[in-house]
Amino acid sequence: MRLPSWIAQHTAAVRALLVFTVLTGLAYPLAILGVAQLPGLRDHADGSIVQADGKPVGSALIGQLFTDADGNPVARYFQSRPSAAGDGYNTDSTAASNLGPESVEDTLGPDGRQSLLTQVCARSKAVGQLENVDGRRPFCTDDGVGAVLRVFHTEGLTGAVTRVVSVNQGCPAKPFVAAYEGVPVECAQPGEDYSRGVLVPIRGGAPAHPAVPPDAVAASASGLDPHISVAYARLQAPRVARERGLPLPRVQQLIDEHTTGRVLGFMGEPGVNVLRLNLALDRLPG
Template identity: 65%
Template sequence: MRLPAWLSQHLAALRALLVLSALLGIVYPLLMVGIGRIPGLSGRADGSLIDKDGHPAGSRLIGQAFTDADGNPLKQYFQSRPSAAGDGYDPTSTSASNLGPENVVDTLGEGGRQSLLTQVCARSKAIGDLEGVDGGRPYCTPGGVGAVLAVFHRDGATGPVTRVVSLNEACPAEPFVATYGGVTVECATPGDDYAKGVVTPVRGGAADRPVVPADAVTASGSGLDPHISVAYARLQVNRVAAARGMSPADAQKLIDRYTTERLLGFVGAQGVNVLQLNLALDAAHPVRG
């Protein structure tokens, strides 16, 4: 007996549902789990975790902070690059800050927000102070904020300068420059409207190639980058070596050991895995309490 067309179609659909559910819901997942258990792949399938004293210390694929309870860098450890993922290196909130190069003006006052420029300037100054080097950068004030003025002209955007305000330095701060265009520079009063002024970044006298590398002051796109540049690692050598009572040469050898090469020999740049480097330091040169 031939079944009605509508019933045949429904049975065919049911058979397809059952077969695909079995293949994609059971067979395929089990196959992937089995492949993930193959020696050489199981570590990656489990998250590329690194153990220390029998406990997971982290993943070689995800960065982490090496700071104290107050967020201050621990001098005996190499520091990671900044992170904008959640509260930092949060894989459940991976993201960038979404701030662009034109984000140069801070929001002052209670609940204010730093511009990308000021974030970079503040980080560079802090790293310079920590490492004992010049943390200055172009378009940054000596105090570590964006060197940006609101320049008011008599005729709007043209004509003689009538007023100048340092947008990122709240009163009663002393502006980073005393005068601009022959006019005394004022500090900024939180809440005041300076929208009619021409936003004018001031380059200053910092070197074109700052001592503090770019990756030390900017977050990666994911906020999870476990690597730093070789230049940033070398910048930290003397501090870490002094804190551990070891020679800078021995610290440099460990940097060389945990430096990853460019992909395929030409894509990207060399990087240093910070977690692996710090664990190797703890094993070879523990801090004497």
């Protein structure tokens, strides 16, 4: 007996659903799982888990913080780059800050938000203090915020200067410059609207090439980057050697041993896996 066309169509649809469920929902995933377990691929497929004393301590693909309970750097370890993923390297919150080069003015007050410039300035100052180097950067104040003024003119954007405010330095902070074009500079009052003033970043006297490298002050796009630059690793080497009582050349040798080259020989820059480097330090005698 011939089935009605609508029943035949539904029957064909159910058969197709079952076939593709088996192919794409079972056969294909199992095939990929089998390939992933081949020698040379299994470690990557399982998350590149790093073991220490038989226990998992992290992944070679995901960075982590080496700080104490108060968030302060543990001096005997190499430090990772900043992370904007949650409280730092949170895989459930992987993200960038979405702040760009024009983010130079802070929002002051209890619910305030730091600009990207101030974040970079504060991090550079902190790294400079930790590593005992000059942490100054262009367009940063000595107290670690963005060196930015709001300049008010008689004609809006032009004319004589009537008022100048250091918008990232909340009162009672002392402005990083005393005067601008002969007008005294004020500290900023939280909640006051300075948007009618012209935004003027001030370069300052910081060196053109800061001692603190860029990856020490800026997070990666994912917030999970497990690597730091060779320059940042070498900047930290004297501190780590001193804290561990090791010769500096031995620590520098470990950095070289844990430096990976450019992808395919030409993409990106050499990097140092912080977790593997710190584990290598812990394995040293004494």
